[in-house]
Amino acid sequence: MNASAEDLLQLSAPRVLGLDVLSQLPLGMTFQAALIAANDGAITTLRECQLRRLGQAESTQVDCTVSPLNSHKGRELSIVELSQVEQLSKISRHNWLEEKQSAFAQIVRSLAHEIKNPLGGLRGAAQLLDHELSDPALREYTRIITHEADRLSDLVDRLMGGSRGIKSEPFNLHSVIEHVRKLTLVETPQGLNFERDYDPSIPEVIGDQEQMTQAILNIVRNAVEATRGKGNILLKTRVRRQKTLRNHRHRLVVEASITDDGPGIDDQIIDRIFFPMVTGRADGTGLGLAITQEIVRRHDGVIECTSRPSETCFSVFLPVGHST
Ligand SMILES: Nc1ncnc2c1ncn2[C@@H]1O[C@H](COP(=O)(O)OP(=O)(O)O)[C@@H](O)[C@H]1O
Ligand SMILES: [Mg+2]
Known part of the structure; x- marks a missing residue:
């Protein structure tokens, strides 16, 4: 040695x-x-x-x-x-991954756009046809076409991170997390256990409270699914000082992390977990984390994930105020 x-x-x-x-x-x-x-x-x-x-x-x-x-x-x-x-090479690796993901997200967005336009025509034509038909058995078919077109269009909207713009209002991250916690408890009443470790001093962040709720909800729902509704989920908030997010140094950053004691993320997909359509579940869409990442990105934030058996943690970092 x-x-x-x-x-x-x-x-x-x-x-x-x-x-x-x-x-x-x-x-x-x-x-x-x-x-x-x-x-x-x-x-x-x-x-x-x-x-x-x-x-x-x-x-x-x-x-x-x-x-x-x-x-x-x-x-x-x-x-x-x-x-x-070196810390530096870790950061550049991180940037590289982020760039790759954002290029991918760009492709998905343009593809989504190309799908949505013809869908409108398809739906309109089905509605016209519906008016011409008198046989209810045939109208069942046009109903299916309209319904499926709506479903696809809704999927595409979600893929693009919602069709609405992002609001820019101050909100409290704790009320977002608490809302998600209560919602999840209603959805999954049996066995689920939340622990809370909040830093009461975290400042408000600027952005879209509703979208952030969706972002956090997607993470918590995954944790619930991974633990089959019977796990322990830790909700934690912290203030971080002097942290770099997306190449900008921020004096103050808030961190919200969600940790579950489920089996951990499958090795096969962990590198691609934020890509759309990547799912480890038979009935999954693989959209949840892609949408979450897009929403966090719109808030100039970063989402990170570490996972091993009985400890999977997603951390969302959001800047407070302007970068220096
Ligand atoms: N907390 C977690 N524990 C284990 N696996 C997870 C966790 N969160 C996400 N995953 C894995 O990541 C995949 C992608 O998640 P997501 O993008 O929300 O899509 P979906 O939930 O539709 O599959 C999940 O199918 C699951 O395999
Ligand atoms: Mg999900």
Whole structure:
């Protein structure tokens, strides 16, 4: 172990000597997984592993490369290289993802527009036809056409994040969250448990209270579905100072987070979770989080998500006042 490894791990080399790497060093699960993966002789790199250091609550992110060496006197030897992931590269990765998502959202919006125009014609024609028909059995068909056209048009509206513009009025985030909580309790009375950890000092934000309610509701509904209506959901608010959102530094940002103790987000979709039409449920539309993200974006905010079994957290960050 070299000096910078001692520094990074907050362990001294003599103390580590002779300890079992897997069971006696506090290195975190992903890091151990890299070691195990390297056991079959391949060079393995795991990116953005969580490294928990002795006696520290916060974990650090590292990229971890394990290169097996030839065995020596019957022992397996490996070189482990750890490089700390800079905050900066995390941010740029974040921006890249956001750009990709916004390009995608743009495609969806233009596609939605192209679908909506002919729908209007279709609906109008069905209505004209309906007036010409006297047989109620045939009018049933025109009714279906109109109904389905309305349904599609409604879907497209939701895809575009609603057809209305966004209001710009001060509102209290707690009343939004409380409204969502009560609504959800009415929808799911049995078993669901909400815990609240509100920071009473959070300032009001400017925007569209109704749309923000929809945004938070989509997150909470997913949490309810993930926990099958019987989970614990933590609603938390905090003030953050000097935080960068969408390349702008804000003196004051409010954070609302929703954490559930469900099974966690499926690995297969976690990278695309905010894209429209991405769903892990048989009856899902995959629109909920896409709409939420669009609404948060319209408020110059950012939404983030972390997930592991029994702890899935969505955090919405909204700026208070102007950026500096
Ligand atoms: N709290 C959560 N726990 C587990 N999975 C989640 C959670 N929130 C979202 N997901 C996953 O993300 C998918 C997309 O969510 P969403 O965009 O709301 O669409 P939908 O709910 O229609 O599937 C869900 O189907 C689910 O698989
Ligand atoms: Mg949903």
